[in-house]
Amino acid sequence: MYNIEIIKNFKSRNIEVTFFKTLEDVKDKILDLIPINSTVGIGNSKTLKEMDISRLLCERGNTVFDKTLAKSKKESKHIKKKSLLTDWYITGTNAISKDGHIVNIDHSGNRVAAMIYGPDNVIVVVGKNKICNTLQDAIDRVRNIAAPLNAKRAGYKPPCLELNKCVDCKTDQRVCFNLVIIEGQYEKDRMKLFIVDEEIGF
Structure with a gap:
């Protein structure tokens, strides 16, 4: 799966790319890369849940801000804000294009906000199933595949769940x-893209 074209295209946008065989390899790399005294924000992601990375980081001594560990909506909102100012931020993504775009569709926007600005370092973990040929393909994927599946995972029922496609609804269930x-990063190598040779996440 190693792709020189993808590496070159993201590098030209100041985003570092590394390929991994398994999600386990990614987990080992993250634990090796992030210092124990660092604060870490976690973007809600099925991929990261499979890695159990929040628990591992907490157990070894990192201060971790993961909204899915909150006991109330108020606490969740507080954690989302705190994660914007962490040393490291780890998240999944909904799609990438071979020419170097990272495409996400979000509910409240805390995940994409942290990816764009705030944390000093950002790690984005993505399975090979989310690699798209073009930017338009990536946008189509996030609208018609990622959004409905994430809505279902979160317990929402927007029209796309039944229709299997985005209809730009105005419902409060979206x-x-x-x-x-x-499209790139102003700060060179602030963002690291870890691509896994496995089909993981939505």
Whole structure:
């Protein structure tokens, strides 16, 4: 799966790319890369849940801000704000394009906000199933595949769940209020893209 074209295209946008065989390899790399005294923000992600990375970081001594560990909506909101000012931020993503775009669709926007600005270092973990040929393919994927599946995971019932496609609904059940395309980084290598040779996440 190693792709020189993808590495070159993201590098030209100041985003570092590393390929991994398994999610376990990614987990080991993250634990090796992040110092124990660092604060870490976690973006809500099925991929990261499979890694159990929040627990591992907490157990070894990192201060971790993961909204899914909150006991109330008030606490969740507080954690989301705190994660914007961490040393490191780890998240999944909904799609990437081979020409170097990272595309996400978010409910409240805290995840994409942290990816764009705030944390000093950002790690984005993505499975090979989310690699798209073009930017338009990536946008289509986040609208018609990622958004419905994430809505279902969160317990929402927007029209796309039944229709299997985005209809730009105005219902309060939608989870796709923020469509964000990251075209590059001002700070070189602030963002690291870890691509896994496995089909993981939505």
